[in-house]
Amino acid sequence: MTGFSTRQIQAGYVPATPQNSAVPPIYQTAAYEFGSLAEAADLFALRTAGNLYSRNASPTQQVLEERVAALEGGVSAVAVASGQAAVAVTLLALVGRGGHIVAATQLYGGTVDLLQETFDDFGIPVTFVDQDDTEAWRAAIRPETRVLFAESIANPIAQVLDIRAVADIAHAAGVPLVIDNTVGTPYLVRPGEHGADFVVHSATKFLSGHGTSLGGVVVDLGTFDAGREPARWPHFTEPYARVGDFTLWERFGIGQAFAALVKSKYVHDLGPSLSPFNAWQILQGIETLDLRVSRQSATALALARHLQQHPAVARVHHPGLEGTPWHALAERYLPRGGPSVFSFDLAVPRGADTHASVARVIDALRVIRLVANIGDARSLVNHPASMTHSHLTAAQREAAGISPTTIRLSAGLEDAADLIADLDRALALT
Numbered sequence: 001m002t003g004f005s006t007r008q009i010q011a012g013y014v015p016a017t018p019q020n021s022a023v024p025p026i027y028q029t030a031a032y033e034f035g036s037l038a039e040a041a042d043l044f045a046l047r048t049a050g051n052l053y054s055r056n057a058s059p060t061q062q063v064l065e066e067r068v069a070a071l072e073g074g075v076s077a078v079a080v081a082s083g084q085a086a087v088a089v090t091l092l093a094l095v096g097r098g099g100h101i102v103a104a105t106q107l108y109g110g111t112v113d114l115l116q117e118t119f120d121d122f123g124i125p126v127t128f129v130d131q132d133d134t135e136a137w138r139a140a141i142r143p144e145t146r147v148l149f150a151e152s153i154a155n156p157i158a159q160v161l162d163i164r165a166v167a168d169i170a171h172a173a174g175v176p177l178v179i180d181n182t183v184g185t186p187y188l189v190r191p192g193e194h195g196a197d198f199v200v201h202s203a204t205k206f207l208s209g210h211g212t213s214l215g216g217v218v219v220d221l222g223t224f225d226a227g228r229e230p231a232r233w234p235h236f237t238e239p240y241a242r243v244g245d246f247t248l249w250e251r252f253g254i255g256q257a258f259a260a261l262v263k264s265k266y267v268h269d270l271g272p273s274l275s276p277f278n279a280w281q282i283l284q285g286i287e288t289l290d291l292r293v294s295r296q297s298a299t300a301l302a303l304a305r306h307l308q309q310h311p312a313v314a315r316v317h318h319p320g321l322e323g324t325p326w327h328a329l330a331e332r333y334l335p336r337g338g339p340s341v342f343s344f345d346l347a348v349p350r351g352a353d354t355h356a357s358v359a360r361v362i363d364a365l366r367v368i369r370l371v372a373n374i375g376d377a378r379s380l381v382n383h384p385a386s387m388t389h390s391h392l393t394a395a396q397r398e399a400a401g402i403s404p405t406t407i408r409l410s411a412g413l414e415d416a417a418d419l420i421a422d423l424d425r426a427l428a429l430t
């Protein structure tokens with residue numbers, strides 16, 4: 001296999017289209033014309049693969065799928081309309097009917113909403129555990145558990161997961177581990193190398209890097225084997241009634257059956273399809289992923305070090321800093337650099353109004369922008385307690401390490417000196 005930088009520019013595309021376009025074209029069409037009725041029938045029955053209707057896939061999307069699979073070291077991938085959709089269809093496809101999920105407490109706010117409200121409405125039980133507590137992961141597993149879920153680097157506190165420890169617990173229970181690698185990025189960490197079975201991304205963030213387009217991807221790393229315990233996974237191992245009398249596991253097998261189920265059932269039925277234009281935008285972003293992430297990672301560490309010695313800052317949550325709780329895990333899992341999304345807690349003077357102090361600082365920033373996004377070329381801040389994590393209870397925020405004074409930073413590609421000057425000017429107002 002070629003190196004990471006070559007893969008991020010070339011994987012999944014051979015310019016053998018009739019027009020020989022050097023860059024993957026945008027196939028902006030809702031549907032595809034069949035050569036004959038027999039050809040159409042074969043496509044609908046999953047006997048052959050090909051272009052059918054853009055809810056299922058477009059060729060632009062397929063290039064993106066192959067490219068992200070290549071970057072994560074996976075076998076196949078499915079791209080969908082958003083990271084939220086990627087998490088939802090992945091977990092739905094694994095839990096099947098009657099399954100139970102064990103998930104980390106330290107998750108993106110939108111994922112917490114999905115798991116504890118919408119999945120609860122659907123009757124899908126979820127147990128949340130502190131991701132650093134291996135005993136809690138083990139104790140939460142039930143006979144009907146079908147998947148363990150966590151983020152490689154949690155947002156906004158940048159806790160680093162011991163992926164290998166959680167993967168071993170999942171595999172001892174005979175279930176796969178799904179890792180949300182949005183903040184990690186495949187440049188900094190490839191969860192498949194540490195035992196994860198599926199990786200999901202909000203492609204909106206670092207894969208795009210330009211903040212123009214929503215998208216999500218799930219990669220099958222080719223290690224989940226439903227055939228080993230077929231009774232546990234009837235939706236893979238019993239006849240796939242909607243199409244024919246074959247089973248998905250027989251027809252597609254390890255590494256491919258999951259994508260076939262996600263596309264032909266969950267994306268087909270629920271409809272969170274990726275537009276060809278957004279797939280193309282995300283491909284443009286991926287071409288510079290390693291350059292951007294290495295620069296953002298270095299900038300973030302410089303900002304973290306600066307904030308750590310600033311009198312207006314009580315605490316910096318960045319695992320690259322010596323003496324912080326996740327530093328040893330960062331050294332083990334992130335040898336190429338730490339996350340560029342991290343947080344710090346303001347030191348609010350005794351007796352001062354906490355929220356007013358936080359607001360003064362955030363509203364004074366000029367170079368760093370107040371935007372609910374991460375992984376953008378622009379440096380962005382967010383106040384988790386009143387924005388991305390406002391739906392959580394105070395106790396849930398505390399369990400995730402978020403305080404009312406926590407400010408999240410996503411380091412962009414501007415000059416680090418300008419970002420530091422901007423922070424210093426704003427912090428003088430606490």
Ligand SMILES: *Cc1c(COP(=O)(O)O)cnc(C)c1O
Pocket residue numbers: 082083084085087108110111151155180182183201202203204205214215216374
């Ligand atoms: C943003 C984000 C999501 C959701 O992705 P969208 O593309 O916004 O739907 C999921 N997980 C993490 C870690 C995220 O940061």
